[in-house]
Amino acid sequence: AQTVTQSQPEMSVQEAETVTLSCTYDTSESDYYLFWYKQPPSRQMILVIRQEAYKQQNATENRFSVNFQKAAKSFSLKISDSQLGDAAMYFCAYRKGTGNQFYFGTGTSLTVIP
């Protein structure tokens, strides 16, 4: 069964600094997708970034980038130049390439300190 583990329930970062959120997953599949979703206090789930497993290049979206280590089954999110608006719960998610079900981690609550 696919599982997604986020071992950091809470993280904090100074404004303008960089923070890395960890995620590991377990799968026997070779074709899959990984995602980071942000859930601010409004509770809306917002897609931050996605990574296709077949791509070796790490995905980047503005200040957000990932470190995808396929062999280690690790998928961490780096937030650069942290802003107050980045404060939220961050969820890592996995989906099999031919599948339709997302598997979510339990989330990391990020606090940004002014």
Place this chain on the structure above:
Amino acid sequence: DSGVTQTPKHLITATGQRVTLRCSPRSGDLSVYWYQQSLDQGLQFLIQYYNGEERAKGNILERFSAQQFPDLHSELNLSSLELGDSALYFCASSVGVQGTYEQYFGPGTRLTVT
């Protein structure tokens, strides 16, 4: 705004009652997914519909049921409600049934069972 709408935003009801949550997917999306997020938990996949047909089932209780109508909106029915059913219920939509990337989430319905 993801384009996915959910009604109502909040729902308060008593144990033993039955409620219906409604979701309208993004224009053009054929798949609808339902998730449950209990307090301080990740999202648990409940069920997926594609173009009116059930396509995948997750951890959905027998007291819960869903359907997708010809106009593609979906309803999640929760019956014989228990205190533990209090949660945030998300609907998400995507274009296809498989091989698509992200799911777009609605704002959620917060259900409180007293």
